[in-house]
Amino acid sequence: MVGGAGGQVRAAVVGTGLIGGSVLLRLREAGLDVAGWDPDPAIRRYAAERGVPAPDALEEAVAGRDIVFLCGPLPTLAATLTRVAGATDDRCVLTDVGSIKADVATAAFAQGIGHRFVPGHPMAGADRAGLTAATPDLLDGAAWVLCPGPTGMAAFRRIAALLIDVFHARVVPMSAPEHDTAAALASHVPHLLAGALAGAVQRTPLRDAVLALAAGSFTDGTRVAGGPPTRTANMLLGNRARVLAELDAVRSFLDELADALGVGDGAALTALLDEARTARSALGDRSYTTHRREFPAAVDHAGELAYLRELGAAGGHLSGCRVEADAVSYTAHLPADPTVG
Amino acid sequence: MVGGAGGQVRAAVVGTGLIGGSVLLRLREAGLDVAGWDPDPAIRRYAAERGVPAPDALEEAVAGRDIVFLCGPLPTLAATLTRVAGATDDRCVLTDVGSIKADVATAAFAQGIGHRFVPGHPMAGADRAGLTAATPDLLDGAAWVLCPGPTGMAAFRRIAALLIDVFHARVVPMSAPEHDTAAALASHVPHLLAGALAGAVQRTPLRDAVLALAAGSFTDGTRVAGGPPTRTANMLLGNRARVLAELDAVRSFLDELADALGVGDGAALTALLDEARTARSALGDRSYTTHRREFPAAVDHAGELAYLRELGAAGGHLSGCRVEADAVSYTAHLPADPTVG
Missing domain, CATH: 1.10.3660.10 (6-phosphogluconate dehydrogenase C-terminal like domain)
Incomplete structure (x- = not known):
């Protein structure tokens, strides 16, 4: 789990719009020590009025935290990542919630923080916007993509365990390009x-x-x-x-x-529409098989990484991630879909 | 109104699936004398068990009727039209509910029944199928296209008046090709x-x-x-x-x-998406202006026809059609949409 020596986990959320605000409220509800930051002073005041510490300086909000969620708009993400990385120490793990992952994964690797940044993407509707629309349960039970990299397996495990515990997330591990x-x-x-x-x-x-x-x-x-x-x-x-x-x-x-x-070829047209229907039907009611898988905690990260990426590419997800002294065990679910072509 | 000499209107529905069955049940509920026919004997028995006369011969079901709705599948429509036209007398008006109109309009004209056949298309969901799914209120308040032709204005008026009275339809008059x-x-x-x-x-x-x-x-x-x-x-x-x-x-x-x-042209991309949004936004909450329009009952069908087709092409519809001794009056609604480009 996140946090050291059995103490209260300290989390920060940078960018407190709909998604970031909902993450923040849920983390607080779950009993974490939270802080928020937003570039808009009015948003910071609103957060403070709701009882969430929201200092004026981003650096102050993230200093000494165990985990930081980067939730600002896509175009600002790379710059925010650099700033937050510089204001946190090396045991603080970072993740984001942007809808595109390869560029930010590459940027983190180039900055030498691939071991503590894990790109993320919770699948949540965005019909509304802003902190005023945020609710603690917006992301409850959501599919939540995390993109573990070769050097970031320990950070992945900590973030996955927190998302499953706090958000009941279905964690979908994938490579960023996939x-x-x-x-x-x-x-x-x-x-x-x-x-x-x-x-x-x-x-x-x-x-x-x-x-x-x-x-x-x-x-x-x-x-x-x-x-x-x-x-x-x-x-x-x-x-x-x-x-x-x-x-x-x-x-x-x-x-x-x-x-x-x-050409008026009704048979060919029907066959193509039938092919399309197969994918659409698989969306409606999927059933899953469940399995458990263990890996050594300290070695064989390559095998663990390959397993996780294959799981996500096959439409699977994790509902459990338990880190023991010398092993990590995953509870995983794979589509058991008779219509798979 | 349909029917002569103030007597009870006699209607028939040929093809009693979801749409035809729903038409039939609503017409009966409104107090019309109804009969149904379907090529499937099991469906005819089911209809009879629900108290709807459903003779074995199509000719028997439609003989002597004031109005017949053709509700079978598209590929059978032209043949059914020929058969029903031959089994009904010249004062019986006919309409259909198929989703395509130009071919059947041409077929009716070629058969010399353009003066009493008015192509129709009620806009109703078709997630379900069959008479067992039919309900009297399936088409209540629906947009219902009718395609008046140059020789069929009297038939159009009778059918439009009945659809508005019985189904509270928003009658959308259009040319079949449009x-x-x-x-x-x-x-x-x-x-x-x-x-x-x-x-x-x-x-x-x-x-x-x-x-x-x-x-x-x-x-x-x-x-x-x-x-x-x-x-x-x-x-x-x-x-x-x-x-x-x-x-x-x-x-x-x-x-x-x-x-x-x-080419990464964000301004052009945004402008195109904004153009698209204009149409989509107009779908959500349209407001309408209402007007009334009168035409002589017996002459000037060309002016009346042109008016009706323009109304439908502009997104308008009729909520009233009253035929008096020497005039017909329409209550009509046109989109009053500030986003029209």
Whole structure:
């Protein structure tokens, strides 16, 4: 567990918007010694009024902490990481909650803090924003990606154990590049498709008739096109190469659908739609098999790392991480999905 | 109103699945004399057990009726129309509920029944299927497209008045080709995009990780990819040329998004996403202006037809249609949308 000598764990949250504020409130509720910091003085005052220590200087908020969550906007993340690393000592572990992981993982490695920074990404809705919308249970039971690196296994174990204990998280261990590829399909490309559909409707002379006839397929398929354009653009730009690569895969499937439709080949069209349905059906009701796995605490990090990354790439997650004197044991769950192709 | 000499209106429904069954139950609840027919003897027995006359011969079910709703599957529609037209007399009006309108409108015109057949399309969810799922209130208050033709204005008025009275329908009058173009964007192309996204995920080695990370954008954007492939394929094939044309418009917007992303032009990307958001935002909370419009009952059908088609193409609908001795008056609603570009 986080913290030394059986004392109270000391945590800090930098950037107390919706996600950071919810992390902060939950950590406090769980009995941790917490501090928060936000660049906005009004937010710091609001936090202080809710009884959360929120000093004016970031350095003061993070000094002497066992764990720091970096929760500011994506474009500020690399600079904040440098600042927080410089203001904390070497036994303090760091993690973030950004939606893209490879760049920040590389930045941490280049700064020589790969052994104590573990990139993270809790999967939580972001319909609302700001500390005023934050709640202690926003992330309860969430899928929470962590990206352990070759030198950061001890930090991974400490953070995973805390997320499972405090947030009841389903911890999904993945390599940072695999996370970003999966996120491209799971979130970023869908934003492009929604934008293209809504954008084409905006340009047609029949726009208002289309909106009057909008069926569930249109309403659902364009929902995220209603979100803030700047936030969506930042997300897409931050994962540009992978988004474009996965978009090509989607366009290629779309071409096959259009070709079958164009020549009136009902059998081919139905077969493609059936292939698509297989993935969609697997989303609805997944069942899982559970297993336990132990690794020596001090050696064989390569085997442990490979195991964890394979688990996440296969759609699995951890619900337990117990660090004993000389061993770490994981409780893990893998999809037991009869529709896997 | 439908029916002659103040007597009880006599209606029939041919094809009593989810939509047809729901039409039938509502018409009966409203006090009409109803009969149903379905090609499946088990369905006819089920209807009879629920107290709805359901003779074995289609001809017997429709003979002597004032109005007949054709509610069978799209591929059977043209043949059923011929059969029903031959079994009913010239003062009986006909309508259908299929999701594509231009082909059946042309077929009716070619058969010389354009003066008494009015193509229709109620916008209702189809997550369920079958008479057992039918309910009298499925279509209550629905947007219900009707496609009046130049020779069918009297039939249009009778059907529109009945839909408004019995179903509280928002009647959307459109030309059949404009309906099919709007439906391509409002429903058919979204099915292709959902299929392409789910299909590409089915093919990636990271499929299960993508599903584990699936955010709302993916879940919403692929929802209709979980529907029956054959039904979706029939819908797409039935509107092939228009679906492909509107898909090109969507692909073109998608190309612009990808180009802006590819060169890292955040301003252009944000501007395109903002354009898309305008259409999506207009979907959420539309307000309408109301007006009334009168036309002579017997002449000037061209002006009345042009008015109705413009109303629907502009996203408007009718909530009233009153036929007096020498005039017809409509109560109509047009979007009063400050975001219209």
